[in-house]
Amino acid sequence: MPCLQPSSRIAILGAGLMGRLLACALARQGHQIALYDAHGPQADGAAARVAAAMLAPLAESAVTEPGVVRMGQHALNRWPQIIAELDAPVFFQQNGTLVLWHRQDASDAQRLCALFDKNRRINPSLPALQTLSGQALHDIEPATTHRFSQGVYLPGEGQLDNRQLLAALLATLTRLGVEMHWETPRELSDFAPGSAGQPGWVLDCRGLGARTAWPQLRGVRGEVLRVHAPEVTLQRPTRLVHPRYPLYIAPKEDHLFVIGATEIESDDMSPASVRSTLELLSAAYTVHSGFAEARIVELSVQCRPTLPDNLPAVRRLSERVLEVNGLYRHGFMISPAMLDVVLELLTTGDCPLARDFDVAVHQ
Structure with missing residues (x-):
C-alpha cells in the first residue's frame, strides 16, 4: 500500500x-x-x-469483544489529548460508571457482575469493580439514597459531551x-x-x-431522550439493570441528561413510539424521582452503522x-x-x- x-x-x-x-x-x-x-x-x-458518548470499556465488555474493550481503554487516554487540541471547550468527565438494580432484578445483576469478573480475567488491566451497599453506595452517589440498597461502581470510566x-x-x-x-x-x-x-x-x-x-452494513436503531432536570444530581453515568430495558443515564453539564436504552435491529428512522418513550421515562423515574419534573428537550432516533x-x-x-x-x-x-x-x-x-x-x- x-x-x-x-x-x-x-x-x-x-x-x-x-x-x-x-x-x-x-x-x-x-x-x-x-x-x-x-x-x-x-x-x-x-x-x-x-x-x-460514554467511555465505558468494562461496562461494555458484557456485550462486546476484548479488542473493542482495549480500544475503549485506549480512548480514555486519547480523548483528553484530542480535546486539548480543539478550538472550543468540550465537557469530559472520568468519574466512573454506577450500575444499579431493583431487588427483583438481582439475579440479572449477578449474571452481569459475573461477566465483568470474567472479562477482567481476560484483560487484567481493567479496573476491579467495587460492590456497594448501604453507606458506601450513598457516599459514591448520594442521589440514589432510599431507592437502591446495592450496586457496583466501575472506576475510571468516562464520558464526554x-x-x-x-x-x-x-x-x-x-x-x-x-x-x-x-x-x-x-x-x-x-x-x-x-x-x-x-x-x-x-x-x-x-x-x-x-x-x-x-x-x-445494517442499521441498529436507537432512541435517545435529552432532558433538563434541575432536581437530579447524579454525578456520573448510571446504568439500570432491567430484563427488557437496560437503561443508561448520562449527566452532562447544567443538569442536562441523556437517557437511552433501546437497541432495535432495524434501520427504521420513524419517530419513537409512545410505548418506548413511556418505558424510558418510567425507568428513569425509578432511578431518581426528580425526573418527574424534568423538561424533555429532545427525543431523537438514529441508526448506528453496524457490520x-x-x-x-x-x-x-x-x-x-x-x-x-x-x-x-x-x-x-x-x-x-x-x-x-x-x-x-x-x-x-x-x-x-x-x-x-x-x-x-x-x-
Whole structure:
C-alpha cells in the first residue's frame, strides 16, 4: 500500500465523528483536506449527534469483544489529548460508571457482575469493580439514597459531551482551512484518486451512507431522550439493570441528561413510539424521582452503522481508497483507536495497532 506524501490532497466522505477526527488530524499534518457530507454542519445526519458518548470499556465488555474493550481503554487516554487540541471547550468527565438494580432484578445483576469478573480475567488491566451497599453506595452517589440498597461502581470510566465535541471539531476544521462541502453527497465513483485534477486519496467515513459500496452494513436503531432536570444530581453515568430495558443515564453539564436504552435491529428512522418513550421515562423515574419534573428537550432516533459481526473494520478498496465503518454502539468509545489505526495505516502502509485491537483490515 502506498503511503501518504507530504501535502497530499485527500477527500473525506462523511463529516460525522470519524470524518471530522480524521480531517482534523490530517489537516494538522499539512495535508489538503476536502470534506463532503450529505447533511449540514450540525452533523444532523450522523449517529454521533444522537449518542450518550460514554467511555465505558468494562461496562461494555458484557456485550462486546476484548479488542473493542482495549480500544475503549485506549480512548480514555486519547480523548483528553484530542480535546486539548480543539478550538472550543468540550465537557469530559472520568468519574466512573454506577450500575444499579431493583431487588427483583438481582439475579440479572449477578449474571452481569459475573461477566465483568470474567472479562477482567481476560484483560487484567481493567479496573476491579467495587460492590456497594448501604453507606458506601450513598457516599459514591448520594442521589440514589432510599431507592437502591446495592450496586457496583466501575472506576475510571468516562464520558464526554457529543454535541460540544462535534461543534469544537467544526471550529477547528474551519481554522485549519479544511474545505467543507455541506449538503453535498458524494459516492466513491465520483472520484478517481491519483488522476490529474483528482485528490490523491479518498477516505470513506459515511456510516450507513456507505451501503452502496459496503452492502453488508445494517442499521441498529436507537432512541435517545435529552432532558433538563434541575432536581437530579447524579454525578456520573448510571446504568439500570432491567430484563427488557437496560437503561443508561448520562449527566452532562447544567443538569442536562441523556437517557437511552433501546437497541432495535432495524434501520427504521420513524419517530419513537409512545410505548418506548413511556418505558424510558418510567425507568428513569425509578432511578431518581426528580425526573418527574424534568423538561424533555429532545427525543431523537438514529441508526448506528453496524457490520455483521458488530465490530469495526477498515477496508482498502484500491491503493488510494480506504473505508472506515462499523462503529456500531461504541462510536465515541472506539473512535480514537480507529483514528490512530487509520493514521498508522496511511503513514506506514502497515498497522500493528490494528492487530493490537483486533481490527479487521480488509484488502
